[in-house]
Amino acid sequence: MLRVGLTGGIGSGKSEVSRRLAERGAVVIDADKIAREVVEAGSEGLARVVAAFGEEILREDGSLNREKLGAIVFADSDRLAALNGIVHPLVGERVEELQRQAPDDAVVVYDVPLLVENKLAPMYEVVIVVDASDEVRLDRLTRVRGMSEQDARARIAAQASREERLGVADVVIPNEGTLEELDARVAQVWKRLRG
Incomplete structure (x- = not known):
């Protein structure tokens, strides 16, 4: 069993990655x-x-x-x-x-939003960070989720910084492009995890 910690700041697309890993056969624990x-x-x-x-x-x-x-x-x-x-x-x-x-022989993916904040990285054999700039995340939160800009900024500020998350990452999945690009990146990561 491979224990994988999956995290990313609000609006990064962590849920999309989690769903795609589950579709490929990962056991996702949210x-x-x-x-x-x-x-x-x-x-x-x-x-x-x-x-x-x-x-x-x-x-x-x-x-x-x-x-x-x-x-x-x-x-x-x-x-x-x-x-x-x-x-x-x-x-x-x-x-x-x-x-x-x-x-x-399962790849067990633990979807943990506050992995960095709660210092949980050592619990996992692999830590995956879904990464997007604060500007992209802000746009998603306001445009897609309908949050006010003030609320979105406050939620981003309340979480670990992008640098702190990247600091614990074994694997980074950049997510500032299309869903097709994200899907291709997840496919590559899945191949690596199964390797």
């Missing part, structure tokens, strides 16, 4: 997706979050009101630590379960 799954309506994780934060964090349909919970935890570091103390172990258990299910 940390953000799992974090959402472990607190889905009716889950043990959501029950624990409700026990810690109260019923007011639920929507009428019984699902988690992420905005309301976010307003609570991002204003109080102790409350954020409490939430992380509930969610992170559940995410860890699910990641381990997915790893166990992967074939021995």
Whole structure:
């Protein structure tokens, strides 16, 4: 099993690369997706979050009101630590379960947005960074995702710098061109990972 960490700043195209690697046969483990799954309506994780934060964090349909919970935890570091103390172990258990299910010869790609910020590079045999300039990322966030320029700049600034990400990279996938160019680069990387 080859453990690959995949990261890139917001708007870099990391999700496109992740999807293309999965299409080629990689087992993709998406940390953000799992974090959402472990607190889905009716889950043990959501029950624990409700026990810690109260019923007011639920929507009428019984699902988690992420905005309301976010307003609570991002204003109080102790409350954020409490939430992380509930969610992170559940995410860890699910990641381990997915790893166990992967074939021995699998390329397992861990899609980790904050790999650099959380100093996780040593956990992986290969770190892939999807790279695009801040200007390209800003354009994508405003034009494609509809963010305000101010919000997009704030999100870019809140993450590791481009230089910090490139500093941990074993493989860099430049992504400032067309999807066809990206696809060709991913194909080359996949060939290298399987080699």
